[in-house]
Amino acid sequence: MLSKLRLKSLSQLKSRSGLRAIIANTGWLFADRILRMGASLVVGVWVARYLGVQQYGLFNYVLAFVSLFSPIFTLGLDDVVVRHIVRQSSNKEEILGTTFWLKLLGGIASVLLAVGSIFFLGEHETLKIWLVAILGMAGIFRAADTIELWFQSQVQSKFSVIAKNIAFLLNTLIKIALILTKAPLLAFAWVTLAEFAMSAIGLLIVYQARGISVLLWRWNFTTAKTLLKESLPLIFSGFAIMIFMRIDQVMLGQMIGDEEVGIYSAAVRVSEIWYFIPAAIVSSVAPSIYAAKEKSESLYYQRIGQLLRLLTYISFAIALPMTFLSDKIIMVMFGSGYAQAGPILAVHIWTSLFVFMGLATSPWFIAESLNHVSLGKTLFGAILNIILNLLLIPKYAGFGAAIATIISQASAAFLCNGFDKRTQKIFNIQVRSLLPFYKF
Template sequence: MLNKLSAVRQKLTPNLRKIIGNTAWLFTEKIVQMLLGLLVGLWLARYLGPERFGRFNYAIAIVGLFVPFAKLGLDNIVIRNLARDISHKNETLGTAFILKFIASIVTFFVTFGVVFFSTSSGSPNYQETLWLVSIVATGAIVQSFDIIDYWFQSQVQSKYSVWARNAAYVLINAVKIVLIQMKAPLVAFATAIVVEYILSAIGMLIAYRLTGNLIKAWHVSFRYAKSLLKDSWPLILSGIVIMIYMRIDQVMLGQMVGDESVGIYSAAVKISELWYFVPGAIVNSVFPIIVQSKEISEAVYYKRLQQLFTMVSALAYVVAIPVTFLSTQIVTLLYGNNYVEAGAILNIHIWAGLFVSLGVARETWITTEGLMKFSAATAAAGAVVNIVLNYFFIPYYGGLGAAIATVISQLVSAYAVGAFYPPTRKIFLHQTKAILLLGLFGM
């Protein structure tokens, strides 16, 4: 047995070993967060009840609409640039950090202003909603330090970020349990979110220093800043519209139906999106290798992309099919009878994961090919479809209508639009093969 294991190890290339190790660390992080988050999240949902749970998620959804501007679409671009050439590491990290920090401060004030002027001051929960949004929006400023994580990802060394984030996550979830026992108000749980970001940032700063890197070596280049923004502005728009069609459903439900409807819908969405870390972790690990494979040959490049598409599609089916048949039982088991209506919503919403996975995987190709404008266009198409369908479906079908709108908009944005733009038809065909699982049969 030991001889067999040794033979397998010898067949693995150094790059493949790094990918497997990096993916394992990312999976470890997400599994820990999934299990602990599920336990504490369910406890919190039961404690708050559908109405207050809905108000809490409504505030998070409002902030989420503006967070992409704070990120500036720099994630994959910075990782790509560092993976290609680390000689300008300090310039890249320093410039990207300053850009994100400034953008996050602007985001805070814009978010606060939108809620302040769009919510009726006569609403019974006006002050609480304003406090919740303000506190959660503060987290975007702290997340500027995620730039350090981009460095570790580019070097396929995500274990350092995992340690930092997991330590913060475990500690804050312990705090949330105490808050539940103390019957704390909603603002306390919003504050816990920001404290988690702070602890995670401190952990990554320590890890960055312990791996022989210095923050003080970072420097800002206005020339490079212009270059980054030139590449990233389509991704900023893309990120904004992606968050619109990912979270506008909860915002529109809150405006058109009420907090309780948001709470029930959010319960279904949290289960549906619970596994989204899987395609994200896979893509984050293989992205540097796919970028490098393009330098080898087009054949190798597209073969690896097809393998990626097929893998994430197969995982989506493995999740969606059983959940479709057991949705109501899963909801009542986890959340209790107060959330039983979420079962029908979950039954529909779970299928959005197939197209989310394909969209996440497609971003590797879009970034590598420099087609950021297409990314923005597809996200915009999905956002428009989602808003229009929500407008017509929610008044008649409530949360179920919002779930239908989400699945259709994801299908349009992450898959269907690729058929109508000549440069993307090739990748559309690769996605189609993945949906049909033809790659599993060598086709």
């Protein structure tokens, strides 16, 4: 009897210790995102006012265009790698080394494809081509994010947060200096690239300071095949997600012009700045969800349900006040030149509900090995988004793009789950997360 009590007590202590680690890890991620949100919002608005609607629109058009190729350098590996490290911690050097080289090769490929594509589209403006080349090179330095995946798997994100925030704060100060010295647009692109380079160096220093060496990392072809086989659906899903998030700005630039992109980007900046919340929570909670599946099916679904409920409520808490205050927020932050962004923000902010839902269900799709299903519904939503943009942008410009984004996000992250037998279980949990009195 005493033995059983001791085992139970030990189990409870481990559970509490794990919970404390998750809370602490989430706290660090939140601190990171809040710092970035505050500083980037203030400086970003300052940059928008300095550059003006047209140049700000051009810069965001290029950022959106380059981001379409980001799945090539991320390769959909992040969640897959974290799960493999959690399950095979003794093989971490091989997993990390293989991931690094895959991401590095992906980064090089993404730059070449981005530059080649801008020429293919018939763009011959020298400034635009330079912007694509400079901002595209950021993917090469993102290979160092492999280190961040290790810290995530150990629920120790504070170390990567410290490294990246030092780079971010330095970069923020440089941007302020560029504004004060009236620097040209191209200088802001170089500074953006410099932040990723500094982050890579910072992550390397912190990793080495923890007594671990990247020199122990090693490439393994079999591991590469295993990781890519699992992440392949996530790569295509990543393309679809980027279409969700950025094709509206690219299509606005192609169909209307840079000024409309500038107005729309002002609304999107305020709307999307909240996305750090689900990203931080899910990255911290995901390892415990994977571990729960190994122990108990009921505990596993309980944690998923609680995560969905939490993120759904947070999205409502953000969207409701933003809907009524959108005009004032845009005027105070960006000035009268961006006044047309107010109505766009009032609509686009509701995209957060479905973005939060989609991120909350991502660990379930990975744990259930249903990445291919996630890919299918995401591709459907992406195609729907393009079609709706083609129909709505010519008549309603940025307002139409916002409507297209909401409908496509709702379809992919929520409605599609109800029409597939394989995902109806998670759809039921999503519906219950909207019911305030349902207890998981």
